[in-house]
Every structure is written in C-alpha cells, then in structure tokens.
Amino acid sequence: MNKKKLVFSGVQPTGNLHLGNYLGALKNFVSLQKEMNCIYCVVDLHAITTFQNPNQLRNNVLETVASFVATGLNPSKSIIFNQSAVSGHTELAWILNCISRIGWLNRMTQFKDKAGSDKEKASVGLYIYPNLMAADILLYKATHVPVGADQKQHLELSRDIAQKFNNDFNCKDFFPLPEPLIPKNVSRVMSLRDGNKKMSKSEESDYSRINLKDSADEINKKIKKAKSDSDQIPDNLKDLEKKPEALNLVNIYSEISKSTLEKVLNEMSGKEYSFLKKKLAELLINEIEPVGKEIKKLLGDKSHLESILKKGKEKANIIAEENLKNIREKVGLI
Numbered sequence: 236m237n238k239k240k241l242v243f244s245g246v247q248p249t250g251n252l253h254l255g256n257y258l259g260a261l262k263n264f265v266s267l268q269k270e271m272n273c274i275y276c277v278v279d280l281h282a283i284t285t286f287q288n289p290n291q292l293r294n295n296v297l298e299t300v301a302s303f304v305a306t307g308l309n310p311s312k313s314i315i316f317n318q319s320a321v322s323g324h325t326e327l328a329w330i331l332n333c334i335s336r337i338g339w340l341n342r343m344t345q346f347k348d349k350a351g352s353d354k355e356k357a358s359v360g361l362y363i364y365p366n367l368m369a370a371d372i373l374l375y376k377a378t379h380v381p382v383g384a385d386q387k388q389h390l391e392l393s394r395d396i397a398q399k400f401n402n403d404f405n406c407k408d409f410f411p412l413p414e415p416l417i418p419k420n421v422s423r424v425m426s427l428r429d430g431n432k433k434m435s436k437s438e439e440s441d442y443s444r445i446n447l448k449d450s451a452d453e454i455n456k457k458i459k460k461a462k463s464d465s466d467q468i469p470d471n472l473k474d475l476e477k478k479p480e481a482l483n484l485v486n487i488y489s490e491i492s493k494s495t496l497e498k499v500l501n502e503m504s505g506k507e508y509s510f511l512k513k514k515l516a517e518l519l520i521n522e523i524e525p526v527g528k529e530i531k532k533l534l535g536d537k538s539h540l541e542s543i544l545k546k547g548k549e550k551a552n553i554i555a556e557e558n559l560k561n562i563r564e565k566v567g568l569i
C-alpha cells in the first residue's frame with residue numbers, strides 16, 4: 236500500500252442512492268480501496284445546506300453507510316464515518332472561508348443550479364458549500380478524489396484554495412493539490428427521461444433513475460420505459476452522440492458489460508433499442524438487485540452501522556487532529 240497517496244470522497248445522505256452515484260463514484264471507491272488508503276465520508280453537514288427532516292437525515296446517514304458496505308467497501312480497510320462527527324471539518328472550513336474568494340464562489344455553477352432564480356433565499360451554507368468540501372479533502376491532505384463530473388468545478392476550487400494557502404503561508408507543498416478521479420464514459424449518468432439532465436435524487440419522476448434499492452421488476456420497467464430513439468442503433472459514435480438518451484443507455488451498457496463503446500456499437504448496430512434495453516435490464520438486475528438486497532439487510536441492524544461510523548470517526552479524528560495542529564500553527568492560531 237502506498238502511504239503517500241490518500242483517497243478521500245464524500246456522498247450526501249439525501250435519500251436513495253442511484254445508478255449515477257454508483258457508476259460515477261461508489262464503484263471507483265471500491266476499486267481504489269484495493270490499492271490505496273481511503274477515507275469515505277457521509278457528508279451530513281453538506282446535506283443540511285438545504286432543509287432536512289431530522290429523523291429522515293438520521294436514517295439517510297445510516298442508509299448511506301449501508302450502501303457503501305453493500306457495494307463492497309470494507310470498514311476495516313477504508314475509513315467510513317460521518318462528517319459532523321469530526322469537528323475538524325468545520326474548523327478548517329472556517330479557516331478556508333478566509334482563504335477562498337467571493338469571486339471564486341460566484342463562478343460555481345452548482346450553486347446557481349441549486350439556488351434557482353431566487354438566490355437571496357438560498358442559505359449561506361449552500362453558497363459556501365464548496366469551501367466545506369475543500370476542507371473535507373484538505374483536512375486529511377488527500378491526494379486523490381474519486382467523483383462524478385458534476386463535482387469537477389468544486390475540485391478545481393479545492394486546488395485553488397490549497398494553492399493559495401500554501402502561497403499565503405509560505406509553505407510550498409503543505410497541502411497537496413488534490414487530483415480528481417473521474418470515470419470516462421459514466422462521469423455523468425443522465426436521466427432516463429431526459430438525456431440532457433443528469434440522473435439525480437431530486438428529479439421528481441422515479442422513472443428518471445435506477446435506485447440502488449429498486450427491485451428487479453422496477454429496474455425492468457424503468458429501462459423498458461426509458462426514452463431512447465425510434466431509429467435503429469447506429470454503427471458510429473458521431474450519430475449516436477446526436478441522440479443523448481440513446482447515448483446514455485449505450486454508455487451505461489458499455490460500462491456494466493465492461494465493453495468499449497465501439498464494441499457495443501459493433502455488436503448492436505442495426506438493431507432496435509428494445510434489443511439493447513432487454514440486455515441492459517438483465518445486466519443491471521444482475522448487478523444492482525443484490526446490492527439493494529444487501530442494503531435492506533444491513534439496515535436491519537442499525538447498531539452495526541452505528542458501530543462502523545463510531546470506529547471510522549475515531550480513526551478519522553486522529554488524522555484530522557494531527558493535521559489541524561499543523562494548520563493552526565501555520566495560520567498563527569494559538
């Protein structure tokens with residue numbers, strides 16, 4: 236195991252995780268666990284930047300841990316904990332609020348999307364959310380951050396903040412500049428109803444996404460109903476790219492079948508999309524249904540999930556406190 240490389244990533248506990256989270260992030264989390272030290276955080280403080288029902292939030296935190304474990308994360312290999320349990324995240328976030336620039340935050344497209352047309356009514360937390368994300372990563376001096384493409388801009392901001400801290404306090408290389416690890420074809424899994432929107436927990440129609448807890452029957456129905464194209468499957472990527480919904484299905488199929496897009500097009504060109512959908516539903520059921528069953532099973536033993544969080548928090552806290560000591564010293568805090 237390479238001691239210098241350290242992976243950190245976070246997932247918001249805002250309900251059902253879906254195929255986008257799975258292909259864009261969780262699958263990578265699991266494969267990285269084999270080669271590097273990894274820290275995976277349930278970011279409850281990020282979740283409360285928009286109102287969360289407290290009971291639901293508590294359940295969602297445990298469900299996110301269950302989803303981590305069900306997809307293959309091993310709590311004795313990777314550190315798994317919830318963000319609010321390690322107070323260093325908020326302390327460093329404050330310090331970084333003083334490093335980060337308003338102009339930098341004003342460029343964040345996710346804030347613009349989430350705040351909608353009435354920005355005056357968005358919480359201050361939602362606005363400075365990317366600084367907290369930088370704190371999550373830099374608190375552990377993480378070098379690699381597996382995320383989907385929607386987090387790329389936030390990662391770039393984290394790098395800018397790290398760089399400015401290193402310059403301001405004259406400590407070159409104190410914070411490593413974290414590198415995003417973004418999957419190639421499934422960096423942005425799109426909605427099954429609209430190929431121009433990303434698959435998300437917040438989209439109203441449940442038919443827009445495959446949830447990790449969906450039954451075989453639900454997966455089948457959703458893929459059957461997914462928007463595709465009335466033409467046959469083309470033999471080249473250029474034509475496929477003109478049809479975003481069709482491209483999304485082919486991308487998902489290529490990822491799950493561990494085949495290249497070219498190979499999939501070779502195999503499928505000239506066929507109807509119903510042919511692809513049937514095969515895709517089979518593959519997805521094979522891969523996702525056992526994960527969903529395992530999540531439900533794990534949720535039956537909440538004290539086990541809580542003990543994973545407790546052990547994770549203890550391990551995370553040791554690294555966080557050690558780094559914070561040095562950070563306070565650099566800044567001049569006594």
Ligand code: TYM
Binds near residue numbers: 243248258
């Ligand atoms: P969150 O909770 O929205 O999503 C968790 C992870 O899933 C990825 N993802 C997707 N990937 C591909 N296609 C999609 N449709 C899709 N939807 C979601 C996200 O890119 C993410 O990797 N701000 C982060 C959480 C966070 C974090 C961090 C991540 C907080 N601190 C530090 C990395 C490092 C978020 O809201 O992710």
